[in-house]
Amino acid sequence: MxxxxxxxxxxxxxxxxxxxxxxxxxxxxxxxxxxxxxxxxxxxxxxxxxxxxxxxxxxxxxxxxxxxxxxxxxxxxxxxxxxxxxxxxLCSRGDMQQFIESKVEPAPMTGKKMYVPPVLETIADITQQLLATVSFLHENCVAHRDIKPENVLLTSRTQWKLADFNLATTFDPNEYMAEHVGTTPFKAPEVEDMKYTEKCDIYSMGILFIALATGKRYWRPESLEDEEDKLVAEELLSEKTWKDAELGKPALDFAKYMISLEPERGSAEEALKHPFLMQYSSQAGCCTIS
Structure with missing residues (x-):
């Protein structure tokens, strides 16, 4: 050919x-x-x-x-x-969005398509890998500003990598960033106000974590106009939803931690020490090697 x-x-x-x-x-x-x-x-x-x-x-x-x-x-x-x-x-195994879509399977009894999430240990390991990379970026005063499943690639050696740095920027730790960039719903609320820090990447990681765990994209209820859409968003982060999906409260608490508003949202280094990752990730406590 x-x-x-x-x-x-x-x-x-x-x-x-x-x-x-x-x-x-x-x-x-x-x-x-x-x-x-x-x-x-x-x-x-x-x-x-x-x-x-x-x-x-x-x-x-x-x-x-x-x-x-x-x-x-x-x-x-x-x-x-x-x-x-x-x-x-070359990251030959595609992006995280493709990985998520590959987990959609017919239900045994009804045949209705449903998302079958990876086991908690796999979710935790993937998240730990990515947060360690985000921590490295922030230590070097670089914010990615567009973390989403399509910008996370998988190599043949099962290493997840951040890609597409076209919206990345260097930042001054003593100053706010003000450029309005990113992709909804992964864009942190403070980016809309054009006054934000590198923690915008942690918010994006939280929305990515929810997508990886549930197969769905979370929208902040206050950003939605339709009342039914707001109820759907609230239900996605309910304890019942995460319990029924066998994800559990520790995973839900971690998701809420990463998408909390500033200043409650922690840094990448702090997120790596969250009880959920410490409990489930096989890489918890490992040093980040550049």
């Missing part, structure tokens, strides 16, 4: 790499799996046009700064044709 036609201005990439297949397309550009012609190693090629993503150069600088096993690695950057071509670490 012939390689896909090269996008305009990307010949420099095609001189070194063979395009194998399209991995996905998002708001800012297309991602392809490619193979280096000499080493035969496989990578992800993300092509972003400047006109579509004014933050793309900032993303490159952040990725070059961050060397951590929980952050998607960047290997090469080409700039031509009004676009940036990023050669990134």
């Amino acid at each position: 012939p390689s896909p036609a090269p996008p305009f201005g990307s010949q420099a990439v095609l001189d070194e790499y063979t395009v194998l297949k399209v991995l996905g397309a998002g708001k800012f550009g297309e991602v392809n799996e490619v193979k280096h012609k000499e080493t035969k190693k496989r990578f992800a090629w993300k092509r972003v046009k400047f006109e579509n993503d004014p933050h793309c150069e900032a993303e490159v600088q952040v990725l070059k700064q961050l060397k951590h096993h929980g952050v998607v690695g960047i290997y090469q950057v080409f700039s031509q044709g009004g676009a940036l071509d990023l050669i990134l670490e």
Whole structure:
């Protein structure tokens, strides 16, 4: 099968790499799996046009700064044709949204589709991995600002990694951030007020944790206009819902802790010490290795 036609201005990439297949397309550009012609190693090629993503150069600088096993690695950057071509670490097992969708199965008796969550230990281990990465980012004064299942990728070695740093930024610990960015419902309430800290990432992690545990996206009831939608949101975080799903109160308490309002919401380092993770994660107490 012939390689896909090269996008305009990307010949420099095609001189070194063979395009194998399209991995996905998002708001800012297309991602392809490619193979280096000499080493035969496989990578992800993300092509972003400047006109579509004014933050793309900032993303490159952040990725070059961050060397951590929980952050998607960047290997090469080409700039031509009004676009940036990023050669990134390949995460061949897809994103967390695909992982969540793979857990939807027909119920034994009715055949009605239902979400079958991973066991608590798996949920805790995944969350611990990601929070350790977020802790690393914050220690280096970087906020991701767009943590959601689509931006969390899985490698062939079962390592979860944060990706898509196009909205990430460096921050001053003594000043608030004010740029209105992110994706609802993962965006922290204080981001709407354009006065927030790096703890906005912890809120996003809380909504991601709820999605991983329940298969559903949580919306703050006060952000909804329809009364029925508000009741659905409130029920999602009820003790009965989490008990019926065999998740339990410790997991629910952890979810509520991460999505609490400032200043009650803890830091990434504090979240890693939460009783839920200490009880269920096999990695609890492990050092974060950069």
